[in-house]
Amino acid sequence: MIKKFAKYAPNKISAKEVETELIRSREETLKLSQDSNYYHESVDRSIAEKLLKDYYNKYGETLDGLFLIRKCSASLGDYSLSMICKGVCYHYRVNHSIDAYYVLDDGPLIHGLDELIKHYRLDPHGLPCRLSTRFVPNSILPSISRVLGYTNPLHLACSCVAEVNKVKLILKSSNKPDINEKDDFGRTALHIACEYDNINALEELIEANAIVNIRARDGSTPLHTAAEFGSIQCLEYLLKCGRANPMERNMTNNWVPLHEAASRDHYTCVNALLNYGLPDKPRTSDNQTPLDLAIECGHKRTAQILRNFIPIESRIKMNEFLHDASVTREKAKQLLDGYKYDNGRYLVRKTQRDENIFVLSLMFNEEFFNYEICLKDQSNGRYYFIDDGPYFRSLPQLIEHYSKYEDGLPGLLTRPISPNVDIVRSSFNNNNTKFSNQPVTRQTSILSSSSLQNQQLQDILTKQLMQTSISSNSSNNFKMDTLSKTNLFKSRTLLNENKRSATNQLSRKLSKISINEIQLQAIIGEGEFGTVYKGTYNGKQVAVKRLKDSTASNDFMREADIMGTFNNPCILKIFGLVQDKNCLMMVQELMICSILEKLWNSPNEVTENHLKLWSSQIALGMQHMEEQKIVHRDLAARNVLLASMSQIKISDFGLSRSTDAFTNAYTQTTEDVWSYGITLWEMFSYGDQPYGNMNGSEVYMYIQSGQRLQRPASCPKNTYKVMLQCWDWEEDKRPTFRELNQFFQNDNDYQKTLTVLKSFR
Structure with a gap:
C-alpha cells in the first residue's frame, strides 16, 4: 500500500540503506509471489509436456488443470499456456494486444496475464477444464505482463517530492526493481510520480527508459494521471520530453487526457493540452466531449475555455486531397495502387449516395483501406468525424489530425493524391515497378522506411551516381525528365523479362510441399497479389504466402527461387513451395x-x-x-x-x-x-x-x-x-x-x- 508521505519529507538516506531496503523488498516479493510463480521463460513445448506429465503422474487426476505459462518462441510479446487434463497435454497461444492486454484464442481481451489466469480458473471458457490452483512452479510473470504487482521502494520514493535522491540511488543499484513494475494498486512508478507532480522523479524515470505510455490497472497512462491530478509540470514534461501520446485512450471508457483534465476542472492542464495542438472534441465511449464533461460537472471556467477555443487553421488545403464523386472505390484503388509502396498515401472522395458522407481511401503496407467520414449537425456548427474519433470543424483539420496521430487508423496519413496532378501520372505509375518521384513525408513515427528513398536514389541517380563524376559547380548537369525516367523503366522491365523464362527451371531445386502438409490459420497480411497466413508445417509455426493473382506467378516463382539459393542464419528461410492446381504458396519462417x-x-x-x-x-x-x-x-x-x-x-x-x-x-x-x-x-x-x-x-x-x-x-x-x-x-x-x-x-x-x-x- 502506498502511504501518504509528507510532501517534503527528510531527504537524508545513504546508498547502503537503500541497498538494504531493496534486498529486503525483493525477499518479501518472492514470498508474496509464491502463488503466481508459474512462468517458465526458456521452456519449449516438449519440455513443458514433460514437466506437466511428471507432476500429473505423481499426483493423478487431482491435478486436472495443472498448467504453466511460457514464452512463445514464434512471436515476440506472445505467451503460451500449456495445461494437462485427463492425462492429455494442451497448448494455447496467448496473443499480446497492446500494453499488458492479452487474448487466448477467440476469448475476451483481458488486462494482465495474471488476470487471464484468474479468468480461466473460474470457468473453462472452451478449455478442456478449468485451470487449477496448482501449477508447475518456477518464477513470477514478467512485470510488464501483469496488471497487479507488489509495492516496492521505488514506488514509495516517487510518492515523495523530497526523495529524488533516493530515486536516483535506487535506479543506480544492481538490486533495483523493474522500473515498469506495478504496485498493489496496479500503478507504475511513473503513474505515482505524476499523481504527486513529482517532476524530478519523473525526469529520472524517463531518463532510465521507463515506458511512457504504459497503462495502469484502471487503463490510464501516466499522461492520464497527470491530467487527472492537475500535475501540470509532469504533463508538460511528458508531452515535450517524454514523447507521450496524448491521444492514447483509456481502454475502459475511451477517455483521453483532455477528458480527465476537463472533468476535474484542471484548466491549466486543459490549456496545455489544447496548446499542444490536440483536438478539443475527442469522444468517450458514451459519446461525450471534454466540454460535455465540464458542463456536466459544473466547471464553468474549464467549460468557457473549451467553448471559446478556436483551433489553428489547418495548413492542408481541401483542393490537395478532395476528389469528386466520379472517383469511385475502384478508381480510388487504381490511383493508390500507383503508390502501393508509399505508406500513408491517401485521398478523400465524395460519395454519390449521400452528400454528407465522404470516404478516406488510404494505402498502407500495400493494402487498400476505406473509412467513412461522416458529417454531424450540432447547435454550434457542423462536424466531421471517423468512427468514434474526435469531431472536427473541417475536413482539412480532420486530415491534419490523422497526419499526426494514428488514432485508430492503420498508420499515419502522409501525402495526398491531388485531384489535378496525380490522376494524370497514376496511369504511368500503375505498373509493377516501385518508382515514385514523390517521397514519403513523415511528420511523426509511421510505418514506412528508407526503401522508398533508396529506390528513388536508385531510379533517379543510377547512371549519374554510379557512372558519372559530376562537377559540384554545375547545377545544370542533372535534369531527369519524364522521358528519361520512362526509358529507365523500360530497360529494367526488359531485364526482368529476360530472366523470367528461366524461373520455372530454377525453381526445381526448391522442396515441393503437399497442400495436405500445410494447415492455414489466421491471416497476418494481405496485398493486391497475395495473402500471408500464419500456419503450421511439420509441427512448426510458419508464414504461408499464397498467391492470389496468377499474372504475378513468374515474379512469385523468381522470388522463391532466389530465397532457395540462400543458406544463412541472417536471411529469411524458405521451406518450400506448394503447387496444387491453381494454388501457389510459399512456406517461410514466421517472424515477429x-x-x-x-x-x-x-x-x-x-x-x-x-x-x-x-x-x-x-x-x-x-x-x-x-x-x-x-x-x-x-x-x-x-x-x-x-x-x-x-x-x-x-x-x-x-x-x-x-x-x-x-x-x-x-x-x-x-x-x-x-x-x-x-x-x-x-x-x-x-x-x-x-x-x-x-x-x-x-x-x-x-x-x-x-x-x-x-x-x-x-x-x-x-x-x-x-x-x-x-x-x-x-x-x-x-x-x-x-x-x-x-x-x-x-x-x-x-x-x-x-x-x-x-x-x-
Whole structure:
C-alpha cells in the first residue's frame, strides 16, 4: 500500500540503506509471489509436456488443470499456456494486444496475464477444464505482463517530492526493481510520480527508459494521471520530453487526457493540452466531449475555455486531397495502387449516395483501406468525424489530425493524391515497378522506411551516381525528365523479362510441399497479389504466402527461387513451395515484426547493444548474398525482420537479381552497400525518415554537393564512420560486405555476432 508521505519529507538516506531496503523488498516479493510463480521463460513445448506429465503422474487426476505459462518462441510479446487434463497435454497461444492486454484464442481481451489466469480458473471458457490452483512452479510473470504487482521502494520514493535522491540511488543499484513494475494498486512508478507532480522523479524515470505510455490497472497512462491530478509540470514534461501520446485512450471508457483534465476542472492542464495542438472534441465511449464533461460537472471556467477555443487553421488545403464523386472505390484503388509502396498515401472522395458522407481511401503496407467520414449537425456548427474519433470543424483539420496521430487508423496519413496532378501520372505509375518521384513525408513515427528513398536514389541517380563524376559547380548537369525516367523503366522491365523464362527451371531445386502438409490459420497480411497466413508445417509455426493473382506467378516463382539459393542464419528461410492446381504458396519462417516496427512501437525495448548486434547480422547476411552474386536492391529497415531480439532475418527479395543478368554497372552490390548505410542510419535514429521531406532531385543535389546524413545521437562514432564509407560518391571506394562483416567481428563492441555464427555452424 502506498502511504501518504509528507510532501517534503527528510531527504537524508545513504546508498547502503537503500541497498538494504531493496534486498529486503525483493525477499518479501518472492514470498508474496509464491502463488503466481508459474512462468517458465526458456521452456519449449516438449519440455513443458514433460514437466506437466511428471507432476500429473505423481499426483493423478487431482491435478486436472495443472498448467504453466511460457514464452512463445514464434512471436515476440506472445505467451503460451500449456495445461494437462485427463492425462492429455494442451497448448494455447496467448496473443499480446497492446500494453499488458492479452487474448487466448477467440476469448475476451483481458488486462494482465495474471488476470487471464484468474479468468480461466473460474470457468473453462472452451478449455478442456478449468485451470487449477496448482501449477508447475518456477518464477513470477514478467512485470510488464501483469496488471497487479507488489509495492516496492521505488514506488514509495516517487510518492515523495523530497526523495529524488533516493530515486536516483535506487535506479543506480544492481538490486533495483523493474522500473515498469506495478504496485498493489496496479500503478507504475511513473503513474505515482505524476499523481504527486513529482517532476524530478519523473525526469529520472524517463531518463532510465521507463515506458511512457504504459497503462495502469484502471487503463490510464501516466499522461492520464497527470491530467487527472492537475500535475501540470509532469504533463508538460511528458508531452515535450517524454514523447507521450496524448491521444492514447483509456481502454475502459475511451477517455483521453483532455477528458480527465476537463472533468476535474484542471484548466491549466486543459490549456496545455489544447496548446499542444490536440483536438478539443475527442469522444468517450458514451459519446461525450471534454466540454460535455465540464458542463456536466459544473466547471464553468474549464467549460468557457473549451467553448471559446478556436483551433489553428489547418495548413492542408481541401483542393490537395478532395476528389469528386466520379472517383469511385475502384478508381480510388487504381490511383493508390500507383503508390502501393508509399505508406500513408491517401485521398478523400465524395460519395454519390449521400452528400454528407465522404470516404478516406488510404494505402498502407500495400493494402487498400476505406473509412467513412461522416458529417454531424450540432447547435454550434457542423462536424466531421471517423468512427468514434474526435469531431472536427473541417475536413482539412480532420486530415491534419490523422497526419499526426494514428488514432485508430492503420498508420499515419502522409501525402495526398491531388485531384489535378496525380490522376494524370497514376496511369504511368500503375505498373509493377516501385518508382515514385514523390517521397514519403513523415511528420511523426509511421510505418514506412528508407526503401522508398533508396529506390528513388536508385531510379533517379543510377547512371549519374554510379557512372558519372559530376562537377559540384554545375547545377545544370542533372535534369531527369519524364522521358528519361520512362526509358529507365523500360530497360529494367526488359531485364526482368529476360530472366523470367528461366524461373520455372530454377525453381526445381526448391522442396515441393503437399497442400495436405500445410494447415492455414489466421491471416497476418494481405496485398493486391497475395495473402500471408500464419500456419503450421511439420509441427512448426510458419508464414504461408499464397498467391492470389496468377499474372504475378513468374515474379512469385523468381522470388522463391532466389530465397532457395540462400543458406544463412541472417536471411529469411524458405521451406518450400506448394503447387496444387491453381494454388501457389510459399512456406517461410514466421517472424515477429520488422526492425522498423520495433523501433517505432517499442523504442524503449531496443538498446544500443541490440542495434550493434543487428548491424553485424545484416552485414553477415548481405555478405552471403554478395558471395552468391545476388543483389537485393531493396535493403531497408522495413525489410529486416526479427526472429527474436537477438536474431534478424533479411527478407523481401521481390526486386533481387543475379548480377550476371546485368551489363550495367549501376546494378552491382555497391548499390546494396549504399542502402546498408541508410539502413544503419534508420536503426540508430530509431526510425527517422532519411533526408526528411526532400524529394529525389533535392536528395541528389544534397549528396552531390558532398553532404551526408548527420550522425544520430545514439550512434557510436565508429559506426557512423562505416556509414560514411558506404556513402562514398565513388562506388569502388565503398567497402564490400565481406569487409563490413570483418569490421564488426573484429570490433569488441560487436562480439555478440560470434555467438550467432557458432550456433549456426
